Amino acid sequence: MFDLDFPLSIAPMMEWTDRHYRFLMRKITQKTILYTEMVTAEAILRGNQEKLLGKSEDGPCVLQLGGDSPEKILQAARIGAEFCYDALNLNVGCPSERVQNGSFGACLMKEPNLVAELMLAMAEGSKLPVSVKHRIGVNGLESYDDLSKFVQIVHERGKTNHFIVHARIAILEGLSPSENRNIPPLRYDDVHRLKKDFPHLKIEINGGIKDLNDAIFQIDSGIDAVMIGRAAYENPMIFRFADSIFTNQGINSDLEKKNSINIMNPESFNWDKLNEEIEMYLSDWVAQGGRIHTVLRHALGFFYGQKGGRIFRRYLSENMHKSPSDIRLFKNAIASSGVLD
Ligand SMILES: Cc1cc2nc3c(=O)[nH]c(=O)nc-3n(C[C@H](O)[C@H](O)[C@H](O)COP(=O)(O)O)c2cc1C
Numbered sequence: 500m501f502d503l504d505f506p507l508s509i510a511p512m513m514e515w516t517d518r519h520y521r522f523l524m525r526k527i528t529q530k531t532i533l534y535t536e537m538v539t540a541e542a543i544l545r546g547n548q549e550k551l552l553g554k555s556e557d558g559p560c561v562l563q564l565g566g567d568s569p570e571k572i573l574q575a576a577r578i579g580a581e582f583c584y585d586a587l588n589l590n591v592g593c594p595s596e597r598v599q600n601g602s603f604g605a606c607l608m609k610e611p612n613l614v615a616e617l618m619l620a621m622a623e624g625s626k627l628p629v630s631v632k633h634r635i636g637v638n639g640l641e642s643y644d645d646l647s648k649f650v651q652i653v654h655e656r657g658k659t660n661h662f663i664v665h666a667r668i669a670i671l672e673g674l675s676p677s678e679n680r681n682i683p684p685l686r687y688d689d690v691h692r693l694k695k696d697f698p699h700l701k702i703e704i705n706g707g708i709k710d711l712n713d714a715i716f717q718i719d720s721g722i723d724a725v726m727i728g729r730a731a732y733e734n735p736m737i738f739r740f741a742d743s744i745f746t747n748q749g750i751n752s753d754l755e756k757k758n759s760i761n762i763m764n765p766e767s768f769n770w771d772k773l774n775e776e777i778e779m780y781l782s783d784w785v786a787q788g789g790r791i792h793t794v795l796r797h798a799l800g801f802f803y804g805q806k807g808g809r810i811f812r813r814y815l816s817e818n819m820h821k822s823p824s825d826i827r828l829f830k831n832a833i834a835s836s837g838v839l840d
Contacts, residue, residue: 540566576624615657
Protein backbone atom coordinates (compact mmCIF):
# COMPACT_ATOMS: atom_id res chain seq x y z
CA MET A 500 0.00 0.00 0.00
CA PHE A 501 1.32 3.41 -0.95
CA ASP A 502 0.69 6.79 0.55
CA LEU A 503 -2.40 8.51 -0.85
CA ASP A 504 -1.95 11.85 0.92
CA PHE A 505 0.15 13.45 -1.80
CA PRO A 506 -1.85 16.45 -3.10
CA LEU A 507 -1.23 15.87 -6.81
CA SER A 508 -2.61 13.28 -9.20
CA ILE A 509 -2.79 12.47 -12.90
CA ALA A 510 -6.32 11.99 -14.17
CA PRO A 511 -7.79 8.78 -15.57
CA MET A 512 -7.74 9.05 -19.38
CA MET A 513 -8.98 6.33 -21.74
CA GLU A 514 -6.35 5.19 -24.24
CA TRP A 515 -3.78 7.40 -22.54
CA THR A 516 -3.15 6.40 -18.91
CA ASP A 517 -2.51 2.76 -19.65
CA ARG A 518 0.16 0.74 -17.87
CA HIS A 519 2.91 1.93 -20.23
CA TYR A 520 2.14 5.61 -19.72
CA ARG A 521 2.06 5.03 -15.98
CA PHE A 522 5.42 3.25 -16.14
CA LEU A 523 6.94 6.27 -17.91
CA MET A 524 5.37 8.76 -15.49
CA ARG A 525 6.77 6.84 -12.54
CA LYS A 526 10.24 7.56 -13.84
CA ILE A 527 9.44 11.28 -13.61
CA THR A 528 7.52 11.39 -10.34
CA GLN A 529 7.44 8.76 -7.63
CA LYS A 530 4.85 10.42 -5.42
CA THR A 531 2.14 11.70 -7.77
CA ILE A 532 -0.95 9.52 -7.56
CA LEU A 533 -1.69 7.88 -10.89
CA TYR A 534 -5.10 6.74 -12.13
CA THR A 535 -5.87 3.96 -14.58
CA GLU A 536 -8.11 4.43 -17.58
CA MET A 537 -11.73 3.75 -16.67
CA VAL A 538 -12.45 0.02 -16.69
CA THR A 539 -16.11 -0.98 -16.65
CA ALA A 540 -17.33 -3.50 -14.11
CA GLU A 541 -18.79 -5.52 -17.01
CA ALA A 542 -15.42 -5.71 -18.73
CA ILE A 543 -13.72 -6.90 -15.55
CA LEU A 544 -16.33 -9.58 -14.96
CA ARG A 545 -16.30 -10.85 -18.54
CA GLY A 546 -12.93 -9.88 -20.00
CA ASN A 547 -9.25 -10.68 -19.72
CA GLN A 548 -8.55 -9.44 -16.21
CA GLU A 549 -4.76 -9.52 -16.47
CA LYS A 550 -4.89 -7.41 -19.64
CA LEU A 551 -7.37 -4.95 -18.15
CA LEU A 552 -5.93 -4.65 -14.67
CA GLY A 553 -2.26 -5.71 -14.79
CA LYS A 554 0.27 -3.07 -13.70
CA SER A 555 3.84 -2.45 -14.81
CA GLU A 556 4.66 0.34 -12.42
CA ASP A 557 5.21 0.92 -8.74
CA GLY A 558 3.90 3.66 -6.50
CA PRO A 559 0.44 4.93 -5.65
CA CYS A 560 -2.14 3.99 -8.26
CA VAL A 561 -5.93 4.16 -8.24
CA LEU A 562 -8.18 1.94 -10.34
CA GLN A 563 -11.13 3.79 -11.85
CA LEU A 564 -14.31 1.79 -12.31
CA GLY A 565 -17.39 2.54 -14.39
CA GLY A 566 -20.77 0.97 -13.86
CA ASP A 567 -24.27 1.41 -12.51
CA SER A 568 -24.95 -1.95 -10.86
CA PRO A 569 -23.92 -2.11 -7.19
CA GLU A 570 -23.69 -5.91 -7.40
CA LYS A 571 -21.33 -5.84 -10.39
CA ILE A 572 -19.30 -2.97 -8.96
CA LEU A 573 -18.85 -4.95 -5.75
CA GLN A 574 -17.55 -7.99 -7.63
CA ALA A 575 -15.34 -5.88 -9.92
CA ALA A 576 -13.94 -4.02 -6.91
CA ARG A 577 -13.08 -7.31 -5.21
CA ILE A 578 -11.19 -8.45 -8.31
CA GLY A 579 -9.55 -5.04 -8.74
CA ALA A 580 -8.20 -5.15 -5.19
CA GLU A 581 -6.41 -8.42 -5.98
CA PHE A 582 -4.33 -6.50 -8.53
CA CYS A 583 -2.75 -4.42 -5.76
CA TYR A 584 -4.28 -1.01 -6.41
CA ASP A 585 -4.12 1.42 -3.51
CA ALA A 586 -7.63 2.80 -3.88
CA LEU A 587 -10.67 2.71 -6.14
CA ASN A 588 -12.51 5.53 -7.87
CA LEU A 589 -15.94 5.69 -9.47
CA ASN A 590 -16.43 7.54 -12.77
CA VAL A 591 -19.38 9.93 -12.54
CA GLY A 592 -17.94 12.45 -14.98
CA CYS A 593 -17.71 10.85 -18.39
CA PRO A 594 -20.35 12.15 -20.83
CA SER A 595 -19.65 9.83 -23.79
CA GLU A 596 -22.68 8.26 -25.46
CA ARG A 597 -21.27 4.78 -25.08
CA VAL A 598 -21.07 5.33 -21.34
CA GLN A 599 -24.50 6.96 -21.19
CA ASN A 600 -26.01 3.97 -23.00
CA GLY A 601 -24.85 1.91 -20.06
CA SER A 602 -26.45 4.78 -18.06
CA PHE A 603 -23.37 5.46 -15.98
CA GLY A 604 -20.68 8.14 -16.07
CA ALA A 605 -21.87 11.75 -15.83
CA CYS A 606 -25.57 10.90 -16.07
CA LEU A 607 -25.25 9.35 -12.60
CA MET A 608 -25.06 12.91 -11.26
CA LYS A 609 -28.84 12.79 -11.50
CA GLU A 610 -28.95 9.77 -9.19
CA PRO A 611 -26.97 10.52 -6.05
CA ASN A 612 -28.67 7.72 -4.11
CA LEU A 613 -27.50 5.16 -6.65
CA VAL A 614 -24.01 6.68 -6.57
CA ALA A 615 -24.06 6.29 -2.78
CA GLU A 616 -24.93 2.60 -3.18
CA LEU A 617 -22.18 2.14 -5.75
CA MET A 618 -19.67 3.77 -3.40
CA LEU A 619 -20.67 1.46 -0.54
CA ALA A 620 -20.36 -1.53 -2.87
CA MET A 621 -16.94 -0.43 -4.10
CA ALA A 622 -15.65 -0.03 -0.55
CA GLU A 623 -17.14 -3.32 0.60
CA GLY A 624 -15.82 -5.29 -2.37
CA SER A 625 -12.30 -3.88 -2.24
CA LYS A 626 -11.77 -2.96 1.45
CA LEU A 627 -9.73 -0.07 0.03
CA PRO A 628 -10.14 3.71 0.26
CA VAL A 629 -12.62 4.96 -2.34
CA SER A 630 -13.33 8.24 -4.10
CA VAL A 631 -15.74 9.56 -6.70
CA LYS A 632 -14.81 11.69 -9.73
CA HIS A 633 -17.67 13.83 -10.93
CA ARG A 634 -18.66 17.06 -12.66
CA ILE A 635 -20.05 20.18 -10.99
CA GLY A 636 -23.33 19.27 -12.67
CA VAL A 637 -25.10 18.16 -15.82
CA ASN A 638 -27.47 20.16 -18.01
CA GLY A 639 -30.68 20.68 -16.05
CA LEU A 640 -28.87 20.26 -12.72
CA GLU A 641 -26.40 23.07 -12.96
CA SER A 642 -26.64 25.10 -9.77
CA TYR A 643 -24.27 25.05 -6.83
CA ASP A 644 -27.15 23.81 -4.67
CA ASP A 645 -27.59 20.76 -6.93
CA LEU A 646 -23.87 20.05 -6.62
CA SER A 647 -23.90 20.49 -2.89
CA LYS A 648 -26.89 18.13 -2.53
CA PHE A 649 -25.09 15.51 -4.62
CA VAL A 650 -22.00 15.70 -2.40
CA GLN A 651 -24.03 15.63 0.80
CA ILE A 652 -25.99 12.52 -0.19
CA VAL A 653 -22.96 10.63 -1.49
CA HIS A 654 -21.05 11.55 1.66
CA GLU A 655 -23.81 10.71 4.14
CA ARG A 656 -25.34 7.64 2.51
CA GLY A 657 -22.32 6.45 0.57
CA LYS A 658 -19.82 7.13 3.38
CA THR A 659 -17.56 8.82 0.84
CA ASN A 660 -15.00 11.37 1.99
CA HIS A 661 -12.97 12.06 -1.15
CA PHE A 662 -14.54 13.97 -4.05
CA ILE A 663 -12.65 14.76 -7.25
CA VAL A 664 -14.52 17.53 -8.98
CA HIS A 665 -14.11 18.39 -12.67
CA ALA A 666 -15.07 22.06 -12.50
CA ARG A 667 -17.37 22.02 -15.55
CA ILE A 668 -20.88 20.76 -16.10
CA ALA A 669 -21.35 18.00 -18.68
CA ILE A 670 -23.89 18.58 -21.44
CA LEU A 671 -25.39 15.15 -21.91
CA GLU A 672 -26.78 15.68 -25.41
CA GLY A 673 -25.21 17.35 -28.40
CA LEU A 674 -21.58 17.70 -27.32
CA SER A 675 -18.81 15.18 -27.94
CA PRO A 676 -16.68 14.10 -24.95
CA SER A 677 -13.88 16.31 -26.22
CA GLU A 678 -16.21 19.34 -26.56
CA ASN A 679 -17.48 18.55 -23.08
CA ARG A 680 -13.94 19.01 -21.81
CA ASN A 681 -13.62 22.44 -23.41
CA ILE A 682 -16.93 24.21 -24.03
CA PRO A 683 -18.72 24.32 -20.65
CA PRO A 684 -16.93 27.06 -18.72
CA LEU A 685 -14.72 26.23 -15.75
CA ARG A 686 -16.33 27.17 -12.42
CA TYR A 687 -13.51 26.86 -9.92
CA ASP A 688 -15.45 29.00 -7.43
CA ASP A 689 -18.01 26.22 -7.04
CA VAL A 690 -15.28 23.78 -6.06
CA HIS A 691 -13.78 26.26 -3.59
CA ARG A 692 -17.21 26.83 -2.10
CA LEU A 693 -17.65 23.08 -1.74
CA LYS A 694 -14.44 22.93 0.31
CA LYS A 695 -15.73 25.75 2.54
CA ASP A 696 -19.13 24.08 3.01
CA PHE A 697 -17.66 20.61 3.58
CA PRO A 698 -14.35 21.34 5.31
CA HIS A 699 -14.08 17.76 6.64
CA LEU A 700 -14.12 16.24 3.13
CA LYS A 701 -11.13 15.84 0.83
CA ILE A 702 -11.93 18.01 -2.18
CA GLU A 703 -9.69 17.57 -5.20
CA ILE A 704 -10.03 19.96 -8.12
CA ASN A 705 -9.75 19.02 -11.79
CA GLY A 706 -10.15 20.76 -15.14
CA GLY A 707 -7.93 23.16 -17.05
CA ILE A 708 -4.93 22.98 -14.69
CA LYS A 709 -2.00 23.63 -17.01
CA ASP A 710 1.06 23.22 -14.83
CA LEU A 711 2.39 22.98 -11.29
CA ASN A 712 2.09 26.74 -10.77
CA ASP A 713 -1.67 26.43 -11.30
CA ALA A 714 -1.63 23.50 -8.87
CA ILE A 715 0.25 25.53 -6.25
CA PHE A 716 -2.32 28.29 -6.63
CA GLN A 717 -5.17 25.85 -5.98
CA ILE A 718 -3.50 24.35 -2.90
CA ASP A 719 -2.76 27.85 -1.62
CA SER A 720 -6.47 28.63 -2.03
CA GLY A 721 -7.39 25.86 0.40
CA ILE A 722 -8.16 23.00 -1.98
CA ASP A 723 -6.86 19.64 -0.70
CA ALA A 724 -5.49 18.19 -3.92
CA VAL A 725 -5.19 18.82 -7.64
CA MET A 726 -5.74 16.40 -10.51
CA ILE A 727 -4.14 17.19 -13.87
CA GLY A 728 -5.29 15.49 -17.08
CA ARG A 729 -4.36 16.64 -20.57
CA ALA A 730 -1.37 18.76 -19.55
CA ALA A 731 0.15 15.67 -17.90
CA TYR A 732 -0.08 13.81 -21.17
CA GLU A 733 0.90 16.57 -23.56
CA ASN A 734 3.82 17.77 -21.44
CA PRO A 735 4.76 14.99 -18.99
CA MET A 736 7.96 16.68 -17.85
CA ILE A 737 6.00 19.35 -15.96
CA PHE A 738 5.93 16.66 -13.26
CA ARG A 739 9.71 16.48 -12.89
CA PHE A 740 9.60 18.84 -9.91
CA ALA A 741 6.38 17.51 -8.40
CA ASP A 742 8.07 15.39 -5.73
CA SER A 743 10.10 18.32 -4.44
CA ILE A 744 7.47 21.05 -4.73
CA PHE A 745 4.69 19.18 -2.92
CA THR A 746 4.58 17.25 0.34
CA ASN A 747 1.73 15.37 1.97
CA GLN A 748 1.01 18.56 3.91
CA GLY A 749 0.73 20.72 0.80
CA ILE A 750 3.57 22.82 -0.52
CA ASN A 751 7.20 22.26 0.46
CA SER A 752 8.09 25.00 2.94
CA ASP A 753 11.51 25.47 1.29
CA LEU A 754 9.65 26.63 -1.79
CA GLU A 755 7.60 29.04 0.28
CA LYS A 756 10.86 30.42 1.65
CA LYS A 757 11.69 31.20 -1.99
CA ASN A 758 14.43 28.63 -1.91
CA SER A 759 13.09 27.32 -5.16
CA ILE A 760 16.39 27.41 -7.03
CA ASN A 761 17.67 24.35 -5.19
CA ILE A 762 14.41 22.53 -5.66
CA MET A 763 14.17 23.31 -9.36
CA ASN A 764 17.74 22.46 -10.23
CA PRO A 765 17.61 21.80 -13.99
CA GLU A 766 20.55 19.41 -13.71
CA SER A 767 18.63 17.18 -11.36
CA PHE A 768 16.98 14.92 -13.92
CA ASN A 769 18.97 11.82 -14.74
CA TRP A 770 18.37 11.19 -18.44
CA ASP A 771 20.92 8.38 -18.64
CA LYS A 772 19.04 6.47 -15.97
CA LEU A 773 15.74 7.07 -17.76
CA ASN A 774 17.20 5.85 -21.06
CA GLU A 775 18.46 2.71 -19.38
CA GLU A 776 15.14 2.01 -17.66
CA ILE A 777 13.18 2.56 -20.86
CA GLU A 778 15.48 0.20 -22.75
CA MET A 779 15.07 -2.51 -20.13
CA TYR A 780 11.31 -2.09 -20.14
CA LEU A 781 11.12 -2.18 -23.94
CA SER A 782 13.37 -5.20 -24.05
CA ASP A 783 10.93 -7.13 -21.80
CA TRP A 784 7.96 -5.85 -23.75
CA VAL A 785 9.41 -6.82 -27.14
CA ALA A 786 10.35 -10.25 -25.72
CA GLN A 787 6.65 -10.71 -24.88
CA GLY A 788 5.75 -9.93 -28.50
CA GLY A 789 4.93 -6.25 -27.89
CA ARG A 790 5.76 -3.38 -30.25
CA ILE A 791 7.67 -0.36 -29.04
CA HIS A 792 5.15 2.16 -30.33
CA THR A 793 2.61 0.95 -27.75
CA VAL A 794 4.99 2.30 -25.12
CA LEU A 795 6.81 5.14 -26.85
CA ARG A 796 3.68 6.85 -28.21
CA HIS A 797 3.31 8.09 -24.64
CA ALA A 798 6.75 9.70 -24.72
CA LEU A 799 6.09 11.99 -27.71
CA GLY A 800 5.56 14.99 -25.44
CA PHE A 801 8.67 14.51 -23.30
CA PHE A 802 10.38 17.60 -24.74
CA TYR A 803 7.25 19.65 -25.35
CA GLY A 804 8.01 23.32 -25.92
CA GLN A 805 11.77 22.80 -25.77
CA LYS A 806 14.40 23.49 -28.40
CA GLY A 807 14.51 20.38 -30.61
CA GLY A 808 11.28 19.05 -29.08
CA ARG A 809 9.47 18.91 -32.41
CA ILE A 810 12.36 17.12 -34.10
CA PHE A 811 12.38 14.61 -31.22
CA ARG A 812 8.65 14.05 -31.63
CA ARG A 813 8.88 13.64 -35.40
CA TYR A 814 11.86 11.27 -35.16
CA LEU A 815 10.07 9.11 -32.62
CA SER A 816 6.71 9.04 -34.40
CA GLU A 817 8.23 8.31 -37.81
CA ASN A 818 10.49 5.53 -36.59
CA MET A 819 8.51 3.73 -33.91
CA HIS A 820 6.28 2.11 -36.53
CA LYS A 821 9.12 1.44 -38.98
CA SER A 822 11.27 -0.30 -36.36
CA PRO A 823 8.82 -1.96 -33.95
CA SER A 824 11.55 -3.76 -31.97
CA ASP A 825 14.20 -1.04 -31.78
CA ILE A 826 14.57 -0.67 -28.03
CA ARG A 827 17.17 2.12 -28.48
CA LEU A 828 14.81 4.41 -30.36
CA PHE A 829 14.13 6.76 -27.43
CA LYS A 830 17.85 7.30 -26.89
CA ASN A 831 18.44 7.78 -30.62
CA ALA A 832 15.60 10.30 -30.84
CA ILE A 833 17.23 12.33 -28.07
CA ALA A 834 20.61 12.21 -29.79
CA SER A 835 19.25 13.04 -33.27
CA SER A 836 17.10 15.94 -32.14
CA GLY A 837 19.75 17.56 -29.95
CA VAL A 838 17.19 18.22 -27.21
CA LEU A 839 19.76 17.72 -24.48
CA ASP A 840 22.68 19.50 -26.18
C1 LIG B 1 -8.29 11.21 -23.87
C2 LIG B 1 -9.07 11.41 -22.59
C3 LIG B 1 -9.66 10.33 -21.98
C4 LIG B 1 -10.37 10.49 -20.77
N1 LIG B 1 -10.86 9.38 -20.13
C5 LIG B 1 -11.41 9.51 -18.90
C6 LIG B 1 -11.75 8.37 -18.13
O1 LIG B 1 -11.53 7.21 -18.52
N2 LIG B 1 -12.34 8.58 -16.91
C7 LIG B 1 -12.56 9.84 -16.42
O2 LIG B 1 -13.07 9.99 -15.31
N3 LIG B 1 -12.22 10.93 -17.12
C8 LIG B 1 -11.63 10.79 -18.32
N4 LIG B 1 -11.20 11.90 -19.00
C9 LIG B 1 -11.37 13.23 -18.38
C10 LIG B 1 -10.13 13.60 -17.56
O3 LIG B 1 -9.93 12.68 -16.51
C11 LIG B 1 -10.27 15.02 -16.97
O4 LIG B 1 -11.36 15.03 -16.10
C12 LIG B 1 -10.48 16.08 -18.04
O5 LIG B 1 -9.58 15.91 -19.12
C13 LIG B 1 -10.31 17.49 -17.45
O6 LIG B 1 -9.04 17.65 -16.89
P1 LIG B 1 -7.85 18.44 -17.69
O7 LIG B 1 -8.41 19.76 -18.11
O8 LIG B 1 -6.74 18.55 -16.70
O9 LIG B 1 -7.52 17.60 -18.88
C14 LIG B 1 -10.51 11.77 -20.20
C15 LIG B 1 -9.90 12.86 -20.83
C16 LIG B 1 -9.18 12.69 -22.01
C17 LIG B 1 -8.50 13.88 -22.65
